[in-house]
Amino acid sequence: MTGPVDQWDIHPKHFWLRGKQPPRPIEYDEEVGMWNVYGHPESLEILADPGTYSSAVATRFVPPEQAKAAFDGNLTQVDPPDHKKLRKLVSRTFTLKMVAGLETRIAELTHELLDQVTGDSFDLADVLGYPLPVIVICDMLGIPNSDRDLLKGWADESLAARGQLTTHEGDSGQQQSLEDQAESAMEMGFYFLEQVAERRARPREDLLTKLIESEVDGERLTDRQIVNFTNLLIFAGHITTTMLLGNTVLCLDAFPEADARVRKDRDLVPTVIEESLRYLSPLAAGYRITTKDVEIAGQKVPEGQVLEVWFSAANRDERVFADPQLFDPARDPNPHLGFGRGIHFCLGAPLARLEGRVALNILLDRFPRLRTDPADRPTFLTPPDFTGVWTLPLRTTS
Ligand code: HEM
Numbered sequence: 001m002t003g004p005v006d007q008w009d010i011h012p013k014h015f016w017l018r019g020k021q022p023p024r025p026i027e028y029d030e031e032v033g034m035w036n037v038y039g040h041p042e043s044l045e046i047l048a049d050p051g052t053y054s055s056a057v058a059t060r061f062v063p064p065e066q067a068k069a070a071f072d073g074n075l076t077q078v079d080p081p082d083h084k085k086l087r088k089l090v091s092r093t094f095t096l097k098m099v100a101g102l103e104t105r106i107a108e109l110t111h112e113l114l115d116q117v118t119g120d121s122f123d124l125a126d127v128l129g130y131p132l133p134v135i136v137i138c139d140m141l142g143i144p145n146s147d148r149d150l151l152k153g154w155a156d157e158s159l160a161a162r163g164q165l166t167t168h169e170g171d172s173g174q175q176q177s178l179e180d181q182a183e184s185a186m187e188m189g190f191y192f193l194e195q196v197a198e199r200r201a202r203p204r205e206d207l208l209t210k211l212i213e214s215e216v217d218g219e220r221l222t223d224r225q226i227v228n229f230t231n232l233l234i235f236a237g238h239i240t241t242t243m244l245l246g247n248t249v250l251c252l253d254a255f256p257e258a259d260a261r262v263r264k265d266r267d268l269v270p271t272v273i274e275e276s277l278r279y280l281s282p283l284a285a286g287y288r289i290t291t292k293d294v295e296i297a298g299q300k301v302p303e304g305q306v307l308e309v310w311f312s313a314a315n316r317d318e319r320v321f322a323d324p325q326l327f328d329p330a331r332d333p334n335p336h337l338g339f340g341r342g343i344h345f346c347l348g349a350p351l352a353r354l355e356g357r358v359a360l361n362i363l364l365d366r367f368p369r370l371r372t373d374p375a376d377r378p379t380f381l382t383p384p385d386f387t388g389v390w391t392l393p394l395r396t397t398s
Contacts, residue, residue: 003018003019003254003325004251004254004255005017005018005019006018007254007377008250008378008380009377009378009379009380010280010380010387011380011382011384011387013384014284014312014313014384014387016038016310016312016313016316017280017312017316017387019325021316021317021318022036022038022039022313024038024297024299025037025038025039025041025042025296025297026038026039026042026296026297026299026301026307027299029308031166032164032165032166032167032168032308033166033167033168033306034165034166034167034287034305034306034307034308035301035305035306035307035308036308036310036313037296037307037308037309037310037313037314038310038313038314038317039297039313039314039317039319040314040315040317040319040320040321040335040337041317041319041320042296042297042314043309043310043311043314043337043341044314044337044341045296046288046296046307046309047286047288047309047337047340047341047342047344048341048342050079050080050083050342050343050344051079051080051291052290052291052292052294053288053289053290053291053307054079054288054289054290054291055076055077055078055079055083055287055288055289055344056071056077056078056079056289057077057287057288057289057306058070058071058077060167060289060306061165061167061178062178062182066182069224070182070185070186070228071228072222072224072225072228073086073221073222073224073225073226073227073228073229074228074229074231074232075087075090075229075232075344075347076232076286076344080343083343083344084343085216085217085219086221086225086229087343087347088216089211089214089215089216089219089220089221090211090214090221090229090347091347092210092214092216093207093210093211093214094207094347094348096350098140099350099351099354100350100354102136102140102351102354103354103358105136105139106132106136106354106355106358106359107358107362109132109135109136110128110132110358110359110362110363111362113127113128113131113132114127114128114362114363114366117396120395120396120397121373121393121394121395121396122393122394122396123391123392123393123394124245124246124249124363124389124392124393124394125242125246125389125390125391125392126391128245128359128363129242129243129245129246129389129392130152130238130242132241132242132245132355132359133237133238133239133240133241133242133355134148134151134152134155134234134237134238135148136237136351136355137233137234137237137238138151140206140207141195141206141207141208141230141233141234142195142199142204142205142206142207142208142209143195147191150191151188151191151234151238152238154184154185154187154188154191154234155184155188155234155235155238155239157180157183157184158180158181158184158185158235159235159239159381159383160180161176161177161178161180161181161184162177162181162383162386163177163382163383163384164383164384165287165306165308167306185231188231188234189227189228189231192208192226192227192230192231193223193227195208196208196212196223196226196227199212200212208226208230211226211229211230212226233348236346236348237348237351239282239381239386239388240282240283240348240352240388241348241351241352241355241356242388243280243282243381243386243387243388243389244273244276244277244282244352244355244356244388245355245356245359245360246378246388246389246392247276247279247280247282247387247388247389248272248273248276248356248360249360249363249370249392249394250280250372250378250389250392251275251276251279251280251327252272252370253370253371253372253394254327255327255329258272258327258328258329261329261330262329262364263364263368266361266364268329268330269357269360269361269364270353270357271329271330271331271332271334272329272360273353273356273357273360274331274334274336274338275327275328275329275331275334276327276356277315277336277338277339278315278321278331278334278336278338279315279327280312280387280388281311281312281315281336281337281338281387282338282386282387282388283311283338283340283385283386284310284311284312284384284385284386284387285308285309285310285311285312285384285385286308286309286311286340286344287306287307287308287309288306288307288309289304289305289306289307290302290303290304290305290307291303308385311336311337311338311340312387314337315336315337315338320335321334339352367396369395369396369397369398370394370395370396371394371395371398372392372393372394372395373393373394373395376393377393378390378391378392378393379391
């Protein structure tokens with residue numbers, strides 16, 4: 001046994017989580033027709049050069065017209081120079097000040113959700129992990145409470161349809177999965193189109209109205225861009241912070257000395273959140289496509305190839321992290337790639353960090369003891385590029 005990950009049902013592909021260093025920083029994966037990038041310096045090199053490594057990967061898997069309809073405005077798929085303009089437009093609405101102002105509301109919500117816990121056991125994902133980020137992002141967007149379940153349903157459908165991507169032609173499973181994801185995104189898109197129309201008629205104090213009003217150099221976002229960006233926010237807001245919170249509690253359970261240290265010294269909460277992002281990175285991989293022939297760590301990669309950049313493997317690179325298999329609540333420096341790097345660095349990082357910090361502090365305050373239940377093990381999300389709990393049953397007594 002090499003560590004706690006052996007006890008968890010995380011995707012078998014993630015061998016680096018099980019104490020093995022990759023044989024080389026990059027290698028071709030015959031099975032899926034993509035290049036796995038595992039190394040930290042190599043990942044940084046790729047993320048820093050969007051001209052050579054394009055993010056417009058959807059065009060490789062779906063017809064260009066469909067990709068345009070579904071991804072125009074989805075920052076993760078846009079390259080410079082459009083990315084700069086788009087990011088500026090949306091960043092104006094998603095400011096650090098606005099996020100910091102949410103702290104009290106996040107704390108109130110966390111308490112309200114945890115008030116439901118009775119008895120000596122509960123499922124953290126169910127009670128707090130899933131509802132909290134969805135409520136926060138819906139509040140920000142100005143979505144009525146009654147519609148939250150509708151949005152969660154579409155996001156869940158899209159998640160359920162997500163599988164391993166492959167560049168091999170004629171994979172009917174992948175085709176179906178992409179169509180299912182497009183279908184739920186489209187339904188959510190129609191919903192947001194109506195919401196946008198309503199805000200145009202009657203502006204409010206919410207993020208949707210701000211997106212409509214945002215202007216840079218005389219340019220504004222189109223309805224399609226607002227809808228696709230909002231879809232991205234719902235998806236990102238729905239699942240990633242959920243994973244962060246669950247993974248952090250799971251790590252503290254697996255490393256009792258870290259748990260004791262954090263409980264004693266709450267100043268460690270921010271660094272524990274960063275260590276959790278490194279140790280079990282919720283978004284385990286990002287995708288890029290080569291725009292010309294390149295050489296990465298001595299390996300020649302032709303133009304038009306899809307790279308799967310494994311943030312989670314880079315986060316265990318022993319060339320960068322001392323004792324990478326150890327969960328160190330005070331790790332410093334911690335240059336993890338859990339939020340990516342470069343121009344696509346996670347826009348929601350300040351919100352995710354705030355939610356993680358506030359919720360973890362309250363959990364530690366309210367429950368002097370939080371342990372996984374040996375008779376009821378956690379389950380994990382199945383998409384191979386995600387690492388996160390789906391259910392996390394906990395006991396509050398021994
Ligand atoms: C981008 C991770 C929470 C919105 C990214 C990327 C990563 C990431 C790795 C870069 C992807 C790439 O380069 O291919 C995470 C994690 C989160 C989290 C681990 C929680 C722990 C959020 C939240 C939001 C959000 C709460 C918003 C509500 C975005 C957006 C982008 C992004 C809009 C695209 C930025 C761009 O392309 O310029 N995220 N994210 N994320 N994230 Fe997050």
